[in-house]
Amino acid sequence: MSILLKHVLLEGEETSVYIEDNLITEIGPAREADVVIEGEGKACIPGLINAHTHAAMTLFRSYADDMNLQEWLEGRIWPLEAKLTAEDVYWGTKLACLEMIKGGTTTFNDMYFCMEEAARAVLDMGMRAFLSYGVIDLFDEERAERELKATENILRFVSGLKSSRLSAALGPHAIYTVSRGTLESIVGMAVDEGLKVHFHLAETEKELKQSEEMYGKGPARALDDMGFLGPWLVAAHCVWLTQSDVRLLGERGVSAVHNPTSNMKLAVGRAFPFEAMKAAGVNAALGTDGASSNNNLDMFEAMKLASLLQKFYTGQPTSLRAEDALHMATRGGADALGIPAGTVEEGRLADVALLDLRRPEMVPLFNLNSNVVYSANASVVDTVICDGKVLMKGRRVKGEMEIIRRAQKVAEDVVSR
Numbered sequence: 001m002s003i004l005l006k007h008v009l010l011e012g013e014e015t016s017v018y019i020e021d022n023l024i025t026e027i028g029p030a031r032e033a034d035v036v037i038e039g040e041g042k043a044c045i046p047g048l049i050n051a052h053t054h055a056a057m058t059l060f061r062s063y064a065d066d067m068n069l070q071e072w073l074e075g076r077i078w079p080l081e082a083k084l085t086a087e088d089v090y091w092g093t094k095l096a097c098l099e100m101i102k103g104g105t106t107t108f109n110d111m112y113f114c115m116e117e118a119a120r121a122v123l124d125m126g127m128r129a130f131l132s133y134g135v136i137d138l139f140d141e142e143r144a145e146r147e148l149k150a151t152e153n154i155l156r157f158v159s160g161l162k163s164s165r166l167s168a169a170l171g172p173h174a175i176y177t178v179s180r181g182t183l184e185s186i187v188g189m190a191v192d193e194g195l196k197v198h199f200h201l202a203e204t205e206k207e208l209k210q211s212e213e214m215y216g217k218g219p220a221r222a223l224d225d226m227g228f229l230g231p232w233l234v235a236a237h238c239v240w241l242t243q244s245d246v247r248l249l250g251e252r253g254v255s256a257v258h259n260p261t262s263n264m265k266l267a268v269g270r271a272f273p274f275e276a277m278k279a280a281g282v283n284a285a286l287g288t289d290g291a292s293s294n295n296n297l298d299m300f301e302a303m304k305l306a307s308l309l310q311k312f313y314t315g316q317p318t319s320l321r322a323e324d325a326l327h328m329a330t331r332g333g334a335d336a337l338g339i340p341a342g343t344v345e346e347g348r349l350a351d352v353a354l355l356d357l358r359r360p361e362m363v364p365l366f367n368l369n370s371n372v373v374y375s376a377n378a379s380v381v382d383t384v385i386c387d388g389k390v391l392m393k394g395r396r397v398k399g400e401m402e403i404i405r406r407a408q409k410v411a412e413d414v415v416s417r
């Protein structure tokens with residue numbers, strides 16, 4: 001199957017993008033194709049990559065806001081999560097996929113539980129995803145064994161599906177919820193099987209203190225002693241790090257995922273050290289985090305807030321420029337996950353989005369990157385293609401109304417249990 005995106009705006013030039021199977025195979029003059037999508041008045045950008053989220057948490061959107069982290073987690077979220085069924089996770093993940101597709105996101109890096117159902121939802125929706133079971137052993141050996149078993153189950157399940165869009169990853173939650181033994185087992189699996197490790201690192205000052213109490217040093221140094229830092233690591237947050245911690249991440253080839261909205265909403269008290277990361281050669285990606293700490297999965301908003309937060313925090317309006325934000329949301333995410341996506345070039349995966357340039361907030365068009373990062377939001381996305389398949393055209397996604405209806409019902413049911 002071939003698709004032609006005819007006469008789109010790509011990096012300032014009008015051109016056509018030819019897709020064959022799941023790859024971009026040609027950029028240049030228009031030619032015949034099985035499907036022709038008229039691209040006049042539309043910009044072609046790489047599909048956005050949400051490098052850190054907990055997709056099914058869409059079900060808890062607006063259920064508990066404006067609360068302290070501990071109160072929120074222990075008082076509201078954990079009791080609800082304890083009641084979640086596999087079916088709930090399926091519909092929550094579908095709702096997340098629908099929202100992400102409508103916002104131009106083609107790939108996401110997910111950490112949650114009942115991941116077999118998340119895998120089914122992603123397969124049905126046509127997106128690309130990395131799925132990890134969130135391992136929390138709370139320093140209990142029996143629990144650690146159960147959690148590693150659940151991890152092995154999802155690895156086996158995903159590889160059995162043999163989908164080019166689905167990858168399993170390892171998901172130890174954080175240094176304060178997972179024991180040293182389990183972290184070491186997980187990194188062993190990552191190295192042996194060539195898997196990515198999805199992790200929360202240095203999110204809060206409290207985590208820093210806990211790590212100092214447990215290991216006599218901050219989380220980056222403590223994890224390095226365990227051999228945990230390496231190119232397999234996709235570390236969300238990375239806020240409470242020293243300059244030398246950041247250099248260590250750079251030396252080890254770790255990717256860091258900034259989640260500006262979640263960091264601000266939960267008032268973590270610092271900002272992602274973007275300039276230090278850049279200087280240390282750390283690959284930086286961007287994420288939304290789960291919908292209950294955001295509350296949406298809009299990567300356009302994440303790009304804007306990443307840039308504004310950085311400028312505000314450093315006092316430098318020149319820091320984290322529009323092109324940096326766009327890079328983090330595209331190529332940075334692709335490099336973190338190790339996939340040939342995140343740019344619109346011949347030979348890359350056919351994961352792209354078309355933006356409607358006739359929307360009022362996109363006019364005039366002096367600088368596309370500026371309009372995309374500072375002016376656009378998810379609703380400027382018109383068409384989304386993932387793995388060479390059209391997932392949205394003219395803002396319509398197949399089965400959309402049913403997903404909205406079922407997710408609403410499931411969410412109401414969960415809170416009434």
Ligand SMILES: [Zn+2]
Binds near residue numbers: 052
């Ligand atoms: Zn998270």
